[in-house]
Amino acid sequence: MPFAGDILLYGGEDGEVLTAAEILYDNDFDSFCFTDSFEAHLSSAEASYLSITDAAQKQIKDQLQNSDSLTGVQIIVEPTSPLKAKYRIELVESTAAGSIKLNLKGINIFSERKTASYLEGTIIEINGEGELEPRNPQLSISKLSGSLEEQIQLMLDEQVNPMLASHGGNVMLEGIKDSTAYVRLGGGCQGCSM
Secondary structure (H helix, E strand, O other), X not given: OOOOOOOEEEOOOOOHHHHXXXXXXXXXXXXXXXXXXXXXXXXXXXXXXXXXXHHHHHHHHHHHHOOOOOOEEEEEEEEEXXXXXXXXXXXXXXOOOOEXXXXXXXXXXXXXXXXXXXXXOEEEEEOOOOOEEEEXXXXXXXXXXXXXXXXXXXXXXXXXXXXXXXXXXXXXEEEEEOOEEEEEEEEOOOOOOO
16 A cells, blocks of 8 residues: 555545545555545534644633734645645634634634645644744654755655655655755656656
8 A cells, every 4th residue: 555544535526536435445445434525524623633732722812812803813724735734823813704613722723624634633832932833743844954965855755755655666865966966766766757
């Protein structure tokens, strides 16, 4: 199997969900769920998708209590790929139409409907600068550090190799010379047309 984890299928009225489920089952995927629509999935979204540290909870509640106009926090998710996203958080007075609302420990949490699936596993905490920060250990983009070679290898490991693994391949950094990175393609990537 090319990946592990839960699979949730959703689709429209044309039977796409059942067709996709049949394809998965025919290819030995025996553990997946499906629903008729994304709206049905969103209606089951709940605060258990999120967690919050005590310090972050206190800071948010203090700021909400000290304001007549703030109603909660908005988690903004900017997907960079199906596997990674950037997260930020803002105190808000109101939200855009179509946002979903979750209640976590007495705090209204808002998010755009289209990025709700990126919320699962998100932790709201206080960062080193004392600011609120949403972080999803499974989907957040790591800050690059170390030598240039280490930074490139980290980017390959987090951004490129997960996609190549679905085709049985991988890529490794061989070295850098004269501002050119040399890589070695392995597995299914040797001569692959993808």
